[in-house]
Amino acid sequence: MLQQELDAAIAGWRTAADEGFASAQYSLGRLFYDGYGVAETDKEAVLWFTKAAEQGHVNAQLFLGLMSLRGRGMRHGKQRQEGGTVARKGS
Numbered sequence: 001m002l003q004q005e006l007d008a009a010i011a012g013w014r015t016a017a018d019e020g021f022a023s024a025q026y027s028l029g030r031l032f033y034d035g036y037g038v039a040e041t042d043k044e045a046v047l048w049f050t051k052a053a054e055q056g057h058v059n060a061q062l063f064l065g066l067m068s069l070r071g072r073g074m075r076h077g078k079q080r081q082e083g084g085t086v087a088r089k090g091s
Contacts, residue, residue, distance in 0.1 A: 006037040017048060025052035026060045033063060042073030 010031065016024035029048035031038050038044075046067060052060035067073050 003037070010037055017051070020051075020055075022052040022055040022057040022060070025049075025055075026057050026063075029060060029063060033067075042067065046073040 010028075013024045013027045013031075017028050025048045029045045029052060030036070032041050032044035032048065034040065046064070049060040049064045049067070053064050
């Protein structure tokens with residue numbers, strides 16, 4: 001994918017994510033998690049995964065759990081509390 005095509009896709013996902021679409025929020029989370037087309041930043045990944053997970057997006061919940069287990073993007077005490085809360089919402 002060309003960088004300008006990726007930039008256009010990211011802009012579209014960001015617009016949709018800001019409007020509350022969970023799948024777009026998850027997609028942004030994955031971009032930031034992987035550093036694909038954007039600077040890798042766990043803080044941004046957690047932000048977008050959390051927004052999607054709170055709406056019941058299962059893959060976002062999964063990635064929050066993985067990040068928590070790997071100690072990425074969350075303070076240790078907070079990650080367990082939030083990870084458990086999100087997991088219960090998806091149950």
